[in-house]
Amino acid sequence: LQDIKGGVTAAKGFQAAGVPCGIKQSGKKDLALLWSERPCSVAALFTSNRVAAAPIVVSRNHTSSGKARAIVANSGNANACTGKQGLSDAITMAQITGKELAVDPHEIVVASTGIIGVPLPMQKVGSGIGAAVAALSVNGSRDAAEAIRTTDTTQKEIAVEMTIGGRLASLGGIAKGAGMIAPNMATMLAFLTTDAEIEPSILKQCLAEAVESSFNAITVDGDMSTNDMVVLLSNGASGVRLSGTSDTEAFQEALNYLCRELAKMIVKDGEGATKFIEIQVNKAGSESAAKKIALTVANSNLVKTAFFGEDANWGRIMAAIGNAGVVIDNDRIDILFGEEKIVESGQGIVFCIDTVNEILKAPEMTLQINLNAGDARAKIWTTDLSYEYVKINAHYRT
Amino acid sequence: LQDIKGGVTAAKGFQAAGVPCGIKQSGKKDLALLWSERPCSVAALFTSNRVAAAPIVVSRNHTSSGKARAIVANSGNANACTGKQGLSDAITMAQITGKELAVDPHEIVVASTGIIGVPLPMQKVGSGIGAAVAALSVNGSRDAAEAIRTTDTTQKEIAVEMTIGGRLASLGGIAKGAGMIAPNMATMLAFLTTDAEIEPSILKQCLAEAVESSFNAITVDGDMSTNDMVVLLSNGASGVRLSGTSDTEAFQEALNYLCRELAKMIVKDGEGATKFIEIQVNKAGSESAAKKIALTVANSNLVKTAFFGEDANWGRIMAAIGNAGVVIDNDRIDILFGEEKIVESGQGIVFCIDTVNEILKAPEMTLQINLNAGDARAKIWTTDLSYEYVKINAHYRT
Numbered sequence: 001l002q003d004i005k006g007g008v009t010a011a012k013g014f015q016a017a018g019v020p021c022g023i024k025q026s027g028k029k030d031l032a033l034l035w036s037e038r039p040c041s042v043a044a045l046f047t048s049n050r051v052a053a054a055p056i057v058v059s060r061n062h063t064s065s066g067k068a069r070a071i072v073a074n075s076g077n078a079n080a081c082t083g084k085q086g087l088s089d090a091i092t093m094a095q096i097t098g099k100e101l102a103v104d105p106h107e108i109v110v111a112s113t114g115i116i117g118v119p120l121p122m123q124k125v126g127s128g129i130g131a132a133v134a135a136l137s138v139n140g141s142r143d144a145a146e147a148i149r150t151t152d153t154t155q156k157e158i159a160v161e162m163t164i165g166g167r168l169a170s171l172g173g174i175a176k177g178a179g180m181i182a183p184n185m186a187t188m189l190a191f192l193t194t195d196a197e198i199e200p201s202i203l204k205q206c207l208a209e210a211v212e213s214s215f216n217a218i219t220v221d222g223d224m225s226t227n228d229m230v231v232l233l234s235n236g237a238s239g240v241r242l243s244g245t246s247d248t249e250a251f252q253e254a255l256n257y258l259c260r261e262l263a264k265m266i267v268k269d270g271e272g273a274t275k276f277i278e279i280q281v282n283k284a285g286s287e288s289a290a291k292k293i294a295l296t297v298a299n300s301n302l303v304k305t306a307f308f309g310e311d312a313n314w315g316r317i318m319a320a321i322g323n324a325g326v327v328i329d330n331d332r333i334d335i336l337f338g339e340e341k342i343v344e345s346g347q348g349i350v351f352c353i354d355t356v357n358e359i360l361k362a363p364e365m366t367l368q369i370n371l372n373a374g375d376a377r378a379k380i381w382t383t384d385l386s387y388e389y390v391k392i393n394a395h396y397r398t
Numbered sequence: 399l400q401d402i403k404g405g406v407t408a409a410k411g412f413q414a415a416g417v418p419c420g421i422k423q424s425g426k427k428d429l430a431l432l433w434s435e436r437p438c439s440v441a442a443l444f445t446s447n448r449v450a451a452a453p454i455v456v457s458r459n460h461t462s463s464g465k466a467r468a469i470v471a472n473s474g475n476a477n478a479c480t481g482k483q484g485l486s487d488a489i490t491m492a493q494i495t496g497k498e499l500a501v502d503p504h505e506i507v508v509a510s511t512g513i514i515g516v517p518l519p520m521q522k523v524g525s526g527i528g529a530a531v532a533a534l535s536v537n538g539s540r541d542a543a544e545a546i547r548t549t550d551t552t553q554k555e556i557a558v559e560m561t562i563g564g565r566l567a568s569l570g571g572i573a574k575g576a577g578m579i580a581p582n583m584a585t586m587l588a589f590l591t592t593d594a595e596i597e598p599s600i601l602k603q604c605l606a607e608a609v610e611s612s613f614n615a616i617t618v619d620g621d622m623s624t625n626d627m628v629v630l631l632s633n634g635a636s637g638v639r640l641s642g643t644s645d646t647e648a649f650q651e652a653l654n655y656l657c658r659e660l661a662k663m664i665v666k667d668g669e670g671a672t673k674f675i676e677i678q679v680n681k682a683g684s685e686s687a688a689k690k691i692a693l694t695v696a697n698s699n700l701v702k703t704a705f706f707g708e709d710a711n712w713g714r715i716m717a718a719i720g721n722a723g724v725v726i727d728n729d730r731i732d733i734l735f736g737e738e739k740i741v742e743s744g745q746g747i748v749f750c751i752d753t754v755n756e757i758l759k760a761p762e763m764t765l766q767i768n769l770n771a772g773d774a775r776a777k778i779w780t781t782d783l784s785y786e787y788v789k790i791n792a793h794y795r796t
Binding site: 347 | 449450478479513516699700703709712713714716717722728729743745746784787789791
């Protein structure tokens with residue numbers, strides 16, 4: 001497994017573009033297009049928010065056949081809570097894109113991200129799609145990654161090369177995140193491409209597995225958005241075809257890596273984040289118990305503000321653990337910051353304050369919670385809660 | 399039902415005191431004592447946090463008989479995550495208090511609030527109890543209310559006079575709150591007293607009902623603490639005895655009012671709160687669905703920061719509704735700020751921006767969410783999320 005350049009267009013036969021079409025008042029890029037020269041298998045996962053945006057409804061439908069050819073996405077407007085008009089606009093986005101690319105509109109995946117409740121400016125979107133089609137390029141990943149940004153401070157792209165059956169295939173992706181990041185498809189978009197040939201049912205299975213320990217294991221603020229999706233296209237342009245378990249395992253390993261790296265980028269660029277925190281809950285009675293506890297700790301504002309304040313306030317961590325709705329024996333809990341034990345058998349112990357301060361001041365840290373109740377474990381990536389988070393979200397207006 | 403002065407000592411036969419014993423470095427009052435001259439019935443509710451503090455364990459035991467005589471509480475130290483020593487210290491607090499008051503120690507309720515994980519300085523606590531016993535007074539409510547404060551900016555006390563069977567009885571209380579406020583007994587203490595004579599089983603039932611729509615209907619940050627309790631003492635000193643349904647109803651009405659008012663005081667004094675927000679979820683399919691949605695909206699950092707920013711960002715409210723894990727038909731949802739409708743049938747509508755800005759700038763506002771799916775409803779009181787919340791919690795150190 002080797003990192004390579006090229007993001008979502010690293011895999012053969014994929015082209016991308018990102019253009020400004022005028023949705024964002026800043027004039028920044030806000031329309032992204034991703035196209036495969038050949039037919040693709042597709043797997044996709046969508047937000048579990050009950051208030052699903054129009055593009056979610058349309059794309060769920062369009063990916064159900066297991067075939068797709070292109071993804072069109074705009075930023076600056078979520079096309080959510082926009083009623084029948086919104087649904088019609090999302091369908092129109094697919095139709096315009098299909099017409100421009102000479103592809104069946106049912107094979108177009110549609111995505112939107114941005115402000116909720118404002119109708120899409122369809123004239124701008126339409127001319128943006130035309131410009132994006134004209135700009136499609138095998139070097140277009142970065143532009144596409146920029147065009148899906150909202151409050152993200154950086155574009156997020158990655159690609160790897162893997163060996164399958166002795167031959168090389170590529171896998172790449174772009175993503176956006178920032179705020180409203182919570183498990184089960186938080187406010188995030190991720191578009192992934194591979195030139196390996198993989199049938200839809202396997203593709204779907206691989207994607208579900210990869211997402212569980214990546215995009216479903218991150219939280220910035222516990223808020224899950226109306227527009228999230230992860231889409232994986234496979235076009236077979238490398239001539240490499242997945243056949244048999246070991247091929248699938250090789251691809252799965254690459255996909256897991258790719259999704260985890262993109263998920264980490266999203267958390268690190270979380271709104272106002274000053275720290276990246278990996279929360280490990282180990283030796284739990286079950287994986288679901290471990291994940292519940294990790295998430296409750298990760299989403300506790302009191303824990304998050306303590307990390308922002310670089311305070312070894314383990315009492316708040318204990319309180320959050322007790323709050324997860326899981327039966328625990330608190331006299332068995334150990335807590336470690338990095339490798340330094342802070343709590344043993346549910347009680348604070350003497351620790352090296354210099355070591356702990358160094359850990360707390362670092363941009364990345366690991367928090368280990370050992371329940372000593374079994375063999376299961378879970379891992380969640382999250383951020384602290386800063387003044388900047390409040391500032392960004394108090395003033396990100398319609 | 400008439401508001402009267404006197405807080406937790408308004409009811410006849412109760413005395414209280416609050417003294418500084420040196421737990422708080424500031425030298426402020428940190429030990430509260432509440433005593434009934436006569437035997438009492440007692441009802442109590444405790445935190446559902448699985449990491450229960452030592453005083454919770456002891457007081458759950460001490461109130462199980464339905465009889466109590468006094469409450470001793472310290473602030474500045476939670477006596478939580480303190481292991482066997484903590485448990486022994488909480489028992490010792492009851493023993494010292496019992497001895498000083500010549501009361502069976504099993505009839506002493508023990509409470510603590512403050513920093514987690516630090517052993518109680520028992521010498522200070524012991525001498526504080528002695529000083530508090532000496533200071534007991536029928537005018538001691540305010541001192542006791544002060545002595546249970548942590549980050550509260552004001553003391554919280556209230557009392558009412560009610561008519562039961564044509565005769566007057568009193569009911570009063572004190573409380574502390576501030577942060578870590580979430581339903582099911584958040585970080586809060588509330589001590590309530592009445593001079594009506596009520597048997598333990600009725601008292602318990604009345605308390606449970608009153609708490610459900612007051613202390614269990616508030617949230618500041620979704621974090622529930624290790625130390626919360628609500629204790630209600632009834633000593634019969636007024637000579638008024640509850641007999642029959644109409645008496646119970648009259649008492650219930652007074653108790654509901656008292657608990658609601660104390661709960662509101664706690665939310666209004668929430669850490670960093672600049673606004674008091676009443677979230678009503680109406681026309682829901684079930685009360686539990688309505689409460690889940692109200693809580694999810696109340697605990698959404700994106701919604702809270704939008705209110706802090708005085709931004710009519712209803713999209714975040716819709717997203718939070720969709721996040722509550724409740725099946726909803728989002729095309730039926732109406733949202734109102736005060737009496738001004740913002741969202742109709744799931745979509746934004748034209749509204750008077752001046753009216754809405756006035757509502758958003760006021761210190762108190764009502765958010766109505768009408769699901770149009772049934773007859774059930776729920777109400778939650780909460781606050782916004784401000785810079786000050788982050789500041790307080792990033793810097794409230796051990």
